[in-house]
Amino acid sequence: MFPVFKIFEKLFKVPSGSKCSECQSLLKDSECPNMDCPLKVAYWIARWCSQAGLNIPAIDLPLAKRMARLHLVIHPGELYELSEGDWQRLDDVTGAVKKEAKRQLEESKNAExxxxxxxxxxxxxxxxxxxxxxxxxxxxxxxxxxxxxxxxxxxxxxxxxxxxxxxxxxxxxxxxxxxxxxxxxxxxx
Ligand SMILES: [Zn+2]
Incomplete structure (x- = not known):
């Protein structure tokens, strides 16, 4: 795992008895137990898109978070079935980034x-x-x-x-x- 993800995961962990800052679920062993938690989904998407994963740098953690919070994706498979309307909802992402993301997603289908x-x-x-x-x-x-x-x-x-x-x-x-x-x-x- 890349160190950067370790840092993110550390930041994500908070004392037990607390609630998830994202979805307010009661934490279990310092982790959010909600599989649909947008933050968890975003980390999964970011891992999928990382260099050790399917190498889709156009989709970084901030973009993954926006996708998850808009409920456009709940797992990486859904990245490949985003409609034009879904992409349009990401209105703060430039056309160039979207175009590059789509190209990289297509290319990632040949991943090892x-x-x-x-x-x-x-x-x-x-x-x-x-x-x-x-x-x-x-x-x-x-x-x-x-x-x-x-x-x-x-x-x-x-x-x-x-x-x-x-x-x-x-x-x-x-x-x-x-x-x-x-x-x-x-x-x-
Ligand atoms: Zn959560």
Missing amino acids: HTALLYGFRIDGVDADLAKRLVETFGRISRLRETKAEQLQAIKGVDECVAVAIRKWFRDSFNRKMLKILDRNGFRFD
Whole structure:
């Protein structure tokens, strides 16, 4: 993970018993438990668009925040299905930035599986581990079918991370996102 994200995540953490500054949910272990929290969505979008992810620099954290707060996106897959009307709602973003963002989004469909896996934001899977997992299993489609015990043979994968990977691919919200990505030209096998 890039240091800049570590800083953002640190800033995001506040003492327990408090409420999320963004969506007012009661924090759990200093984290907002609301999956639809615009701030959480924005960090996910920013991670997806980072250099270690799908490399879409035109969509930075401030733009990701605006998109999330306008409820234009709830996961990265939705970036690829923004309508003209959606883009128009981002009225403080210049036409040049929008054009560049759309071009970079199109180009990102050719991203390596390592970048995709990092962008999925699976607990415990940073850029290095994403690389090792893809080196070992080749494709995301194969990783998706891999049992927890086999995953644990990889350096950096303990029981927790293995379970997190298995859970991520079984989660219905994530599966919906994978479907949207598939429909937009991403290939996982
Ligand atoms: Zn929140």
